Amino acid sequence: MSKQHNAGFLAMVEAAKSRVKEITIEQYNAHQTPCVLIDVREDLEWQKGHLPQAMHIGKGVIERDIESKVQDKQQTLILYCGGGFRSALAADALQQMGYSDVLSLAGGYTAWVNAGLPVAHD
Secondary structure (H helix, E strand, O other), X not given: OOOOOXXXXXXXXHHHHHHOEEEOHHHXXXXXXXXXXXXOXXXXXXXXXXXXXXXXXXXXXXXXXXXXXXXXOOOEEEEEOOOOHHHHHHHHHHXXXXXXXXXXXXXXXXXXXXXXXXXXXX
């Protein structure tokens, strides 16, 4: 069952996606540049499983906490959420904060799991 999103939210996401680079799972797996992988989902979503080697900074606190976790604003950041909407919004916000290489994982955790890729539980 897919979640229905409100028109205003979808308009915000589309605007953010026009300013944010997306990366596919295939591109992520082939990515050679060192990066920080950040899960922006809610705590309960993270606890049910997440991408290996990801750090968790929920979308609700990422703007507040990112500078203490990642000081280098040139560092490549790859954000993901459940389906790619919240990560696009968060990536847009981080770009506004001066982070210059922020990507959003297209399809998010759902696409990762549907591709049969490994997940971590810790």
